[in-house]
Amino acid sequence: MKSFTAACIQMRAGRDVAQNAATAAALVSDAAAQGAAFVLTPEMTSLLETKSDDLFAHTRVEEKDEALPVFRALAAEKKIWVLIGSLPVKLAERKLANRSFLISPEGAIAARYDKIHMFDVDLAGGESYRESKNFEAGREAVIADLPWGRLGLSICYDLRFPQLYRALAQAGADFLTVPAAFTRQTGAAHWHTLLKARAIETGCFVFAPAQGGKHECGRETYGHSLVVAPWGEIIAEADHDEPGIVLAEIDPSRIGEARRRVPSLGHDRGFSLPGTVPARQAS
Numbered sequence: 001m002k003s004f005t006a007a008c009i010q011m012r013a014g015r016d017v018a019q020n021a022a023t024a025a026a027l028v029s030d031a032a033a034q035g036a037a038f039v040l041t042p043e044m045t046s047l048l049e050t051k052s053d054d055l056f057a058h059t060r061v062e063e064k065d066e067a068l069p070v071f072r073a074l075a076a077e078k079k080i081w082v083l084i085g086s087l088p089v090k091l092a093e094r095k096l097a098n099r100s101f102l103i104s105p106e107g108a109i110a111a112r113y114d115k116i117h118m119f120d121v122d123l124a125g126g127e128s129y130r131e132s133k134n135f136e137a138g139r140e141a142v143i144a145d146l147p148w149g150r151l152g153l154s155i156c157y158d159l160r161f162p163q164l165y166r167a168l169a170q171a172g173a174d175f176l177t178v179p180a181a182f183t184r185q186t187g188a189a190h191w192h193t194l195l196k197a198r199a200i201e202t203g204c205f206v207f208a209p210a211q212g213g214k215h216e217c218g219r220e221t222y223g224h225s226l227v228v229a230p231w232g233e234i235i236a237e238a239d240h241d242e243p244g245i246v247l248a249e250i251d252p253s254r255i256g257e258a259r260r261r262v263p264s265l266g267h268d269r270g271f272s273l274p275g276t277v278p279a280r281q282a283s
């Protein structure tokens with residue numbers, strides 16, 4: 001399998017959907033001009049909004065989303081694959097999906113994934129999140145075909161649930177996406193380590209395009225968009241929280257190499273944990 005260039009877009013999405021889409025689209029175009037065949041954008045590419053009323057006021061059902069057609073047209077024009085990290089998509093009056101879209105070079109929607117794990121967390125200093133208040137959790141893991149191998153989709157907080165990535169890799173994923181809007185606080189402590197761990201455990205390339213900096217809505221995100229190779233090396237990083245592009249040369253033969261060196265992905269064993277109910281892994 002031939003090598004290809006991938007690019008992660010780093011953003012600082014604000015409260016204006018059209019403007020966010022235009023900013024991201026300009027960066028995607030730049031990446032394509034620099035030779036990227038696969039370009040990925042962060043979680044909440046079109047809108048980062050902390051106020052529920054404003055979030056719902058600017059969110060539509062998928063068929064009427066303002067940002068999606070921009071990226072479909074762009075993918076078709078540049079003949080590239082685009083992963084929109086996520087868009088907030090209206091499901092019901094006050095419920096949204098946090099939905100990732102894979103767009104083909106024909107501009108078609110090749111896959112959709114709804115974030116499974118909701119960020120309902122109270123951090124130090126009173127920083128608090130209740131994603132499940134406005135968003136409905138997805139229930140289905142998703143793998144899609146790319147010309148270079150198979151892609152397992154995930155979003156942000158999913159990163160903390162290794163069983164999702166193990167399942168994706170054991171089902172054939174070669175590449176994993178973790179588009180994110182990680183908090184500055186948790187990002188500084190955990191981001192690099194978790195992403196490297198997911199790559200090492202699965203023998204996959206991990207693409208993590210991120211939001212970064214102080215957003216219009218007041219939130220602060222960590223940035224540091226990364227690409228990690230299957231052996232665990234960081235092969236591209238935005239070493240800051242400013243908007244921009246990181247490019248990485250992806251050689252898919254490194255997937256088989258890493259997995260031949262350490263074939264742990266095929267070495268799972270069942271085990272009992274005395275004193276607990278056997279169904280503890282199911283939920």
Ligand SMILES: O=C(O)CNC(=O)[C@H](CS)NC(=O)CCC(=O)C(=O)O
Nearest residue numbers: 044049119131156157181182183186
């Ligand atoms: O709500 C939005 O507008 C967009 N969604 C997000 O920013 C989501 C849910 S609040 N953020 C995360 O999952 C951060 C996870 C994280 O930081 C960690 O796991 O440490």
